[in-house]
Amino acid sequence: MHSPSKTERLWFSHMLESESSEDRKLGTEERKRIHDVLARSEEFDRFLQLKFPNLKRYGLEGGESMLPALDGLFSSAAQAGVEHIIIGMPHRGRLNFLTGLLKYPPSALFHKIKGGSELPEEYGAAGDVISHLTASPSLQYRGASKPVKVSLLPNPSHLEAVNPVALGKTRAKQFALLKELQRVGETDCFPGDRVMCVQLHGDASFTGQGVVMEGLGLSNLPHYTVGGSVHLVVNIGYTTPASSARSSLYCSDVAKMINAPVLHVNGDYPEDVQRAIDIAFKYRNYFRKDVIVDLIVYRRWGHNELDEPAFTQPLMYEKIRSRRSVPALYEERLIDENVLTKEAADSVRAEHKEFLSSELAAAASHKPGSALSIMQGQWKGTVWPASKQAVWDPETGVERDTLKTVGRASVTVPEGFEIHPRLQRHVKHRLSAMETGEGLDWATAEALAFGSLMLEGYDVRISGQDVGRGTFSQRHAMLVDQRTEGVVVPLNLALECDGRLELANSSLSEMGVLGFEYGVSWEKPDILPIWEAQFGDFFNGAQVIIDTFITSAETKWLKQSGIVLLLPHGLDGAGPEHSSSRIERMLQLTNDPYTFDTAAEPVNVNMNVAFPTTPAQYFHLLRRQVKRNFRKPLVVAGPKGLLRLAAAASSLSDLAEGTRFRPVLDDPAISDHGAVSRVVCLTGKLYYDLVKERQKRQLAGKVAFVRVEELSPFPFQSVLDVLSRYDGAKEIFWLQEEPRNQGAWSHVEPRLNAVLERLGRSEALIKGRKEDAVPAPGIASLYAAQQKRVIDAAFDGLQ
Numbered sequence: 001m002h003s004p005s006k007t008e009r010l011w012f013s014h015m016l017e018s019e020s021s022e023d024r025k026l027g028t029e030e031r032k033r034i035h036d037v038l039a040r041s042e043e044f045d046r047f048l049q050l051k052f053p054n055l056k057r058y059g060l061e062g063g064e065s066m067l068p069a070l071d072g073l074f075s076s077a078a079q080a081g082v083e084h085i086i087i088g089m090p091h092r093g094r095l096n097f098l099t100g101l102l103k104y105p106p107s108a109l110f111h112k113i114k115g116g117s118e119l120p121e122e123y124g125a126a127g128d129v130i131s132h133l134t135a136s137p138s139l140q141y142r143g144a145s146k147p148v149k150v151s152l153l154p155n156p157s158h159l160e161a162v163n164p165v166a167l168g169k170t171r172a173k174q175f176a177l178l179k180e181l182q183r184v185g186e187t188d189c190f191p192g193d194r195v196m197c198v199q200l201h202g203d204a205s206f207t208g209q210g211v212v213m214e215g216l217g218l219s220n221l222p223h224y225t226v227g228g229s230v231h232l233v234v235n236i237g238y239t240t241p242a243s244s245a246r247s248s249l250y251c252s253d254v255a256k257m258i259n260a261p262v263l264h265v266n267g268d269y270p271e272d273v274q275r276a277i278d279i280a281f282k283y284r285n286y287f288r289k290d291v292i293v294d295l296i297v298y299r300r301w302g303h304n305e306l307d308e309p310a311f312t313q314p315l316m317y318e319k320i321r322s323r324r325s326v327p328a329l330y331e332e333r334l335i336d337e338n339v340l341t342k343e344a345a346d347s348v349r350a351e352h353k354e355f356l357s358s359e360l361a362a363a364a365s366h367k368p369g370s371a372l373s374i375m376q377g378q379w380k381g382t383v384w385p386a387s388k389q390a391v392w393d394p395e396t397g398v399e400r401d402t403l404k405t406v407g408r409a410s411v412t413v414p415e416g417f418e419i420h421p422r423l424q425r426h427v428k429h430r431l432s433a434m435e436t437g438e439g440l441d442w443a444t445a446e447a448l449a450f451g452s453l454m455l456e457g458y459d460v461r462i463s464g465q466d467v468g469r470g471t472f473s474q475r476h477a478m479l480v481d482q483r484t485e486g487v488v489v490p491l492n493l494a495l496e497c498d499g500r501l502e503l504a505n506s507s508l509s510e511m512g513v514l515g516f517e518y519g520v521s522w523e524k525p526d527i528l529p530i531w532e533a534q535f536g537d538f539f540n541g542a543q544v545i546i547d548t549f550i551t552s553a554e555t556k557w558l559k560q561s562g563i564v565l566l567l568p569h570g571l572d573g574a575g576p577e578h579s580s581s582r583i584e585r586m587l588q589l590t591n592d593p594y595t596f597d598t599a600a601e602p603v604n605v606n607m608n609v610a611f612p613t614t615p616a617q618y619f620h621l622l623r624r625q626v627k628r629n630f631r632k633p634l635v636v637a638g639p640k641g642l643l644r645l646a647a648a649a650s651s652l653s654d655l656a657e658g659t660r661f662r663p664v665l666d667d668p669a670i671s672d673h674g675a676v677s678r679v680v681c682l683t684g685k686l687y688y689d690l691v692k693e694r695q696k697r698q699l700a701g702k703v704a705f706v707r708v709e710e711l712s713p714f715p716f717q718s719v720l721d722v723l724s725r726y727d728g729a730k731e732i733f734w735l736q737e738e739p740r741n742q743g744a745w746s747h748v749e750p751r752l753n754a755v756l757e758r759l760g761r762s763e764a765l766i767k768g769r770k771e772d773a774v775p776a777p778g779i780a781s782l783y784a785a786q787q788k789r790v791i792d793a794a795f796d797g798l799q
């Protein structure tokens with residue numbers, strides 16, 4: 001065994017050697033249960049093969065021991081007091097697991113296989129393939145005082161991508177439970193005691209997918225631990241031989257990075273498998289750390305049942321084909337040992353076959369349930385975003401006195417706590433903004449959003465690299481005592497409320513951390529889960545999570561999420577990779593309509609994308625996330641240069657009662673709209689550079705800058721309302737600093753033109769940089785010349 005910890009090594013030797021072989025023997029009932037699970041799995045695979053020979057079912061033949069492993073794990077966990085298990089798993093044996101252990105009705109599966117939907121039709125969902133189906137039954141195990149609820153999460157085809165999501169959901173559930181227990185004075189519960197994460201893997205993906213290492217890397221971090229996951233690697237082999245698929249001896253060797261123990265067990269011996277998983281569970285429960293079971297099995301068919309494995313592995317498959325199946329071998333053993341009669345074994349199989357036949361007959365009349373689990377339980381009270389009851393634009397303003405209380409609280413430290421001398425300015429600035437009601441910067445508005453939500457009972461969690469202080473040293477939501485390095489989160493300390501702010505400084509991961517945060521968003525609606533990229537440019541390491549969960553979970557699985565992505569964005573001479581959140585890509589991922597149809601509004605877009613230019617707008621966006629009666633992902637292209645820019649500051653009155661987010665901001669400097677000869681539409685921080693330049697060129701009143709603050713859904717009506725004021729304008733165009741093939745233009749063009757058409761105007765043009773392969777150049781003089789041309793374009797020809 002590989003472990004640098006003597007305590008753990010001793011624990012294992014005690015665990016393995018203290019029991020005699022007699023003690024280890026399973027009882028008759030337990031052995032019959034194993035047989036039952038195996039035999040039914042084999043019959044299920046045979047039945048599917050017979051009835052649906054062209055189906056890719058990713059059967060479990062050869063790997064059937066996965067089921068007794070999971071059954072044993074659930075049983076051990078339930079007996080130890082675990083009440084909820086969250087599972088992320090891939091395709092292999094999923095249908096066997098769903099129907100064999102998770103009470104998924106085979107009739108529902110057959111209905112789906114025959115082309116039906118797994119979801120109620122009235123929601124217009126796109127649905128997903130059979131190997132991503134889910135279930136969340138409550139299972140009662142012998143010896144357990146309570147049932148255990150097992151939730152198998154939906155997942156995309158991208159192998160391993162679901163694992164951080166499962167971790168995040170587990171953590172959020174634990175956090176909510178611990179808060180609840182603290183409220184009633186019960187403090188003897190730790191993360192993991194009642195909620196457990198189980199991660200299943202294939203051998204090739206466990207070795208090859210980087211997100212596995214990212215998840216393992218999170219496992220022992222304070223804001224990411226779940227008290228240990230049990231990992232089960234279903235080591236069934238891969239179409240490419242191991243010698244070409246990995247550089248390590250074992251597929252599980254990646255777990256050595258966190259010194260997680262690995263138990264290798266031969267799947268031909270299901271009782272050993274159950275013993276291994278039981279030990280793994282006990283280890284996880286005792287040490288509250290991750291543990292791996294490497295279940296060594298084989299795959300009787302190819303990657304799927306339509307694939308011929310002998311193309312590439314003829315010798316191995318000659319051996320495999322001569323083997324008796326695992327269920328058959330176990331059955332023979334139990335018959336030999338008089339645990340089971342041949343007749344009893346046959347009747348287990350016959351009854352299951354009969355059951356499956358009756359379920360197949362029932363498939364034709366199967367109707368997916370109309371109750372959505374997402375709007376039940378902790379999601380009760382939310383509505384479906386496409387429904388008439390959905391409130392898209394709630395008021396998000398907050399009473400001034402409350403804002404002041406929060407603002408002061410956000411920089412309050414305990415007596416004797418010594419903050420860094422340079423942070424005194426930060427504190428003074430915030431206190432004076434609260435006093436005067438003016439000069440609120442970005443971080444202040446954010447603190448006011450967080451604190452006001454906490455006072456209303458919401459939790460806020462912000463996750464990412466250095467989020468406590470903020471990448472640009474702007475946030476300082478967590479302060480450090482200069483003598484002791486003790487940490488305080490002033491909002492948690494100074495506000496008396498139920499809501500908590502969790503500042504989750506993360507490892508240097510994007511996919512793992514965003515996936516984790518996304519999982520948090522699935523757990524409950526009364527939390528604001530935020531992921532901040534250090535620079536927007538680095539989100540692409542997490543593109544899989546964005547594509548396969550954030551943008552598409554609602555339509556694939558009817559799952560809502562209020563996740564917020566904060567992506568610092570904007571050209572400021574920082575070179576190709578510190579300049580762009582690739583807002584064009586985010587916009588391309590939305591299903592925002594191209595056409596202007598007021599009657600169809602509000603449009604249920606898959607995600608909101610905004611580029612706010614004032615702290616107040618940011619404040620309202622954050623609050624809107626949880627004040628809506630449904631949840632929707634939000635991408636915020638965040639400013640870097642605006643964080644402390646005096647010209648961008650907001651006043652308390654912009655956040656006060658009666659205010660809300662405004663998707664379009666007209667130019668506040670224009671008093672006579674009819675006299676304006678040019679209207680420049682834009683989004684983001686470029687606005688402030690243009691205003692400055694307009695002043696310098698003394699062109700006040702001649703050119704107006706209209707900011708589109710929300711890009712998805714495109715605010716057709718607001719844009720129309722604003723532009724119709726400029727009836728004397730000779731030209732209206734779009735200006736952006738991003739290269740022409742990037743930025744918001746490709747999204748804006750057809751939509752802005754739809755508005756201009758209503759106004760009887762000709763199509764809009766774009767001005768700014770030309771097409772480029774990079775978001776920004778790295779040569780300073782080149783950047784400056786390009787940026788000057790962008791600014792000049794707003795004023796060319798005006799006098």
Ligand SMILES: Cc1ncc(C[n+]2csc(CCOP(=O)(O)OP(=O)(O)O)c2C)c(N)n1
Pocket residue numbers: 092157158159201202203204205206234236237238239303
């Ligand atoms: C990220 C990703 N890459 C490639 C694939 C295509 N693919 C689907 S299953 C599979 C084999 C996975 O092997 P393993 O993890 O050992 O699981 P097994 O199917 O053998 O049980 C591959 C390559 C995928 N689904 N996801």
